[in-house]
Amino acid sequence: MAARVFASALVTGASSGIGAALARALPATTRLLVTGRDRDRLAALAAGLDAAGHEVEALAADLATDAGRAAVITRAEARAIDLLVNNAGFGRFGPYLESDPRVEREMVEVNVTAVAALTRALLPGMIARARGGGTRAGLIVVASTVAFAPAPFFATYAATKAFDLHFSEALAVELADEPIDVLALCPGATRTEFQRRAGMGGGARPRGHTAEEVAARALAALGKKPVLVVGARNRLAAFAARLLPRAAMARLSGRVLWRRYRPGG
Numbered sequence: 001m002a003a004r005v006f007a008s009a010l011v012t013g014a015s016s017g018i019g020a021a022l023a024r025a026l027p028a029t030t031r032l033l034v035t036g037r038d039r040d041r042l043a044a045l046a047a048g049l050d051a052a053g054h055e056v057e058a059l060a061a062d063l064a065t066d067a068g069r070a071a072v073i074t075r076a077e078a079r080a081i082d083l084l085v086n087n088a089g090f091g092r093f094g095p096y097l098e099s100d101p102r103v104e105r106e107m108v109e110v111n112v113t114a115v116a117a118l119t120r121a122l123l124p125g126m127i128a129r130a131r132g133g134g135t136r137a138g139l140i141v142v143a144s145t146v147a148f149a150p151a152p153f154f155a156t157y158a159a160t161k162a163f164d165l166h167f168s169e170a171l172a173v174e175l176a177d178e179p180i181d182v183l184a185l186c187p188g189a190t191r192t193e194f195q196r197r198a199g200m201g202g203g204a205r206p207r208g209h210t211a212e213e214v215a216a217r218a219l220a221a222l223g224k225k226p227v228l229v230v231g232a233r234n235r236l237a238a239f240a241a242r243l244l245p246r247a248a249m250a251r252l253s254g255r256v257l258w259r260r261y262r263p264g265g
């Protein structure tokens with residue numbers, strides 16, 4: 001079955017990585033609202049999308065702030081979106097006691113508060129429009145494979161992604177009779193700017209899927225399943241995390257993460 005076609009989409013965190021790939025992977029018939037903080041990169045993305053035939057609006061907004069979230073919600077409502085992609089997010093790797101409290105807070109604001117605020121504000125209109133038009137809306141929340149278990153040295157990031165995963169899984173069940181498909185997208189290591197921004201060591205970089213692979217698989221999975229873990233090895237790890245005792249899983253994941261990604265490693 002072909003991927004669903006949406007009339008109007010919001011993709012957050014579209015200025016790079018998975019968000020940019022998701023925006024580019026949507027068909028030209030989908031009108032796009034793309035957001036991020038970096039105006040230049042958003043403008044470059046919008047120019048490319050425009051050349052590919054999209055009607056596109058770029059909006060620079062900081063999702064760590066109430067004002068930024070409100071601006072995105074207002075424009076998304078005005079554009080009557082039927083696909084919401086909560087993709088913007090970031091992590092910070094390293095010992096918790098050495099972390100910057102402001103960054104810790106910003107991570108929760110972007111990865112959790114913005115996801116909750118945008119979803120709560122935009123879903124009622126999306127569902128009402130889908131009901132009225134006899135169509136289906138879509139919600140994609142970008143979680144992560146680290147959402148399945150506690151992750152020492154990635155403590156706050158993994159906890160925010162556990163929120164994204166559980167939130168989406170719960171909505172998928174609660175809204176099963178509504179005209180909306182919900183997908184928690186759980187990529188493993190993906191070659192984007194995430195690793196550099198997270199302060200992860202060099203071992204993080206060569207591995208993983210491309211953002212284009214992740215985007216294509218996500219759009220194909222929407223409407224077919226509530227959770228997509230990208231990649232067979234990642235699916236195995238996520239399955240193991242659900243079987244092993246949590247304390248053992250936390251110790252194991254802390255050892256693996258530190259060995260692979262320690263700063264300077």
Ligand SMILES: NC(=O)c1ccc[n+]([C@@H]2O[C@H](COP(=O)([O-])OP(=O)(O)OC[C@H]3O[C@@H](n4cnc5c(N)ncnc54)[C@H](OP(=O)(O)O)[C@@H]3O)[C@@H](O)[C@H]2O)c1
Pocket residue numbers: 012013014015016017018019035036037038039061062063064087088089090091110142143144145186187188189190191192193194195197208211
């Ligand atoms: N790459 C991986 O290995 C991986 C694995 C699992 C899950 N993920 C998740 O995938 C999503 C996309 O990340 P990525 O890999 O594509 O990384 P990326 O290339 O660093 O992109 C992150 C995006 O989030 C936006 N963003 C960050 N902070 C923001 C803020 N305060 N306000 C508004 N936008 C903000 C960035 O925009 P600006 O820079 O313009 O602000 C950028 O467009 C994230 O939720 C991440 O947690 C990534």
